[in-house]
Amino acid sequence: MAKRGALARRPVGEWGVRLALAAVATGIAYxxxxxxxxxxxxxxxxxxxxxxxxxxxxxxxxxxxxxxxxxxxxxxxxxxxxxxxxxxxxxxxxxxxxxxxxxxxxxxxxxxxxxxxxxxxxxxxxxxxxxxxxxxxxxxxxxxxxxxxxxxxxxxxxxxxxxxxxxxxxxxxxxxxxxxxxxxxxxxxxxxxxxxxxxxxxxxxxxxxxxxxxxxxxxxxxxxxxxxxxxxxxxxxxxxxxxxxxxxxxxxxRRGVDRQMSRDANFEANLTLPSPFDWTPITDSGISTTIQHGENSGLVDISVPPNLGGPLLRQTQVLSPGNYVIEGHSIAVEGPNSDYFYWTLTCGDGRELGRVPVPASSRQGGRFTGQITVPTACPVQQFMLVAKPTDQMSGLTGQIDFVRLRPAGR
The missing domain is CATH 1.25.40.10 (Tetratricopeptide repeat domain)
Known part of the structure; x- marks a missing residue:
């Protein structure tokens, strides 16, 4: 009660000051x-x-x-x-x-x-x-x-x-x-x-x-x-x-490249992002194509599941019309037929100019060769390694450690 009385006895002016300060504080906050x-x-x-x-x-x-x-x-x-x-x-x-x-x-x-x-x-x-x-x-x-x-x-x-x-x-x-x-x-x-x-x-x-x-x-x-x-x-x-x-x-x-030949025959280039003129592995639908690099050379390792096939590796060419040779060497390619794998050259419009089969590596020491002709009106070509579908339970495997496309006579 004494405390309430003390509050009641505060001067009216003091209450006015307090109210004014409260209003200012409210205004500042607002x-x-x-x-x-x-x-x-x-x-x-x-x-x-x-x-x-x-x-x-x-x-x-x-x-x-x-x-x-x-x-x-x-x-x-x-x-x-x-x-x-x-x-x-x-x-x-x-x-x-x-x-x-x-x-x-x-x-x-x-x-x-x-x-x-x-x-x-x-x-x-x-x-x-x-x-x-x-x-x-x-x-x-x-x-x-x-x-x-x-x-x-x-x-x-x-x-x-x-x-x-x-x-x-x-x-x-x-x-x-x-x-x-x-x-x-x-x-x-x-x-x-x-x-x-x-x-x-x-x-x-x-x-x-x-x-x-x-x-x-x-x-x-x-x-x-x-x-x-x-x-x-x-x-x-x-x-x-x-x-x-x-x-x-x-x-x-790429200094030293020749327009009339394929490039990187031994798969030595180690490129994060190849251009179309470089080797480009094609991996699709379970097919695995990888370029593996060693100290002095490389190779292409291939694994194709049963009943699948298609392009495995590609390199764009700009060859002049004329006769060319495809030659190369395989490792651990096995199978009863000689053309489960083959190299082909196609024109930009899809025309196939020919095929060179890759035989089992146990035959001819793993070497393969063949000829192909580039006609006129075919300024850009695709050089590709292709796999045919097989019903073998193990699918297709193998390696290519050398391939070259060159003019005949060189």
Missing amino acids: GSISRSTAYMLRGKAPEQAYALAPEDGRIGAILSEKLSGAEADSAERNRSDMLARQALRHDPTAVSAVATLGINAQIRENTAAARRIFAYADKLSRRDLRTRLWAIEDAVARNDIAGALRNYDTALRTSRVAADLLFPVLASAITNSDIRSDLIRLLGTRPIWGDHFVTYLAVNGPDTRATASVLATLRSRGMNLPEGTEALLIPRLLAAGQTDDAWTYYRSM
Whole structure:
């Protein structure tokens, strides 16, 4: 009771102070919650975020950016200008608000104002993607290739989404020889995005000849290209009908190869990702074909389940018309028939030009040989090892440690 009496005797003024402090505390808490909620909403719902925290320059800048998009009408651009200026009053470092003002100036064809505004944006931050994109466009308009590529480099170094936007444009631009030369010089400095772009170019570059020029020049200047990149380009050149370009590029990769002969007769090459001109094992439906490497040579190990058959190993050729010899040696190939395995050469349209059977290894010391003729109108061929289906319970097994396709008389 004494305690309650003491409370009752507190001055009215003191209670007023306490209530005022409580109201301020509540207001602060509400404001903090509103700002936190607004910041969480800023990406998905900038209008709602701005309504909750109009004094937050970062949120105002985001909303101004949204309203200044490519489809914005005049009213939206005017409002985005107002929001951008308001955002900068609250936060002078809000670079996206500056970029909004610059884009709106450019849309209104006030290029001089846009350049002044974006120069300021560039001083604030080199990480704003819209500033970099505008700078690229402005450099291109002035035919400043070096300046455009500098901004490409900056954007790709500083933005996680820039590659998705800029790689397709850059890959298309290499058809211009001046751009190609400057880009090669830039890639030679090994920017952090360089390997990613080179791989993208090999797989997606719209002009395969220009792509081959870029990759070959980089390699000739001592740049180690991402593993397998070049092997990805060759099938694209072949698919585009650029057979000579495909072979020329391959020859630059593998010194000493002969267009009139198959390659790697002893299966010595140890390639993570072979090109079509290299040996390519075909493993499908339980068939196992592997190239095993020793110290000085290798061999092809084959295992085919019963009642299955088909291609086991392939190498693309670009032979001239004429007569050729297929010769080789097998190990541990057994069976009552001599043609469970055979080598064949086919044209690109599927025509089979002939077969050379692989007899049991116990016969002829495991050696096999035969002749085949390449006709005219057959510029690309497939040299393949094939297995016939067998009902033997053990299936088919064996090894090939040497095979060569060469012109007759050589």
